[in-house]
Amino acid sequence: MQELTLNQAQSAVDDWIQSVGVRYFSELTNLAQLVEEVGELARIMSRTWGDQSFKPGEDNAIDEELADILFVLICIANQTGVNLNDSLLNNLEAKAARDTRRHHDNPKIKEP
Numbered sequence: 403m404q405e406l407t408l409n410q411a412q413s414a415v416d417d418w419i420q421s422v423g424v425r426y427f428s429e430l431t432n433l434a435q436l437v438e439e440v441g442e443l444a445r446i447m448s449r450t451w452g453d454q455s456f457k458p459g460e461d462n463a464i465d466e467e468l469a470d471i472l473f474v475l476i477c478i479a480n481q482t483g484v485n486l487n488d489s490l491l492n493n494l495e496a497k498a499a500r501d502t503r504r505h506h507d508n509p510k511i512k513e514p
């Protein structure tokens with residue numbers, strides 16, 4: 403299967419929006435869409451790893467829900483001028499500097 407960098411993914415989503423989607427939904431609509439998709443992921447996860455159970459025939463495609471979330475997230479990045487590649491790299495760098503020992507020193511997440 404083809405692999406995409408984050409920059410390529412942002413371009414691919416933008417191409418799709420221009421050719422199939424006509425235009426981006428408003429930023430606030432996409433925020434609502436993002437929350438809706440996260441809710442769909444939560445439904446699957448609560449039924450897979452939580453105490454809820456699936457109804458007969460209910461969809462449990464976690465990969466599809468993660469892709470839905472990524473798609474809307476990329477839409478929001480594109481329409482707000484965010485470069486996800488740069489933002490993620492900056493975020494990881496900031497987390498590494500801030501949390502150098504934090505998680506290693508957390509007794510709650512030590513390996514048993």
Ligand SMILES: [Mg+2]
Pocket residue numbers: 439442466467470
């Ligand atoms: Mg969905």
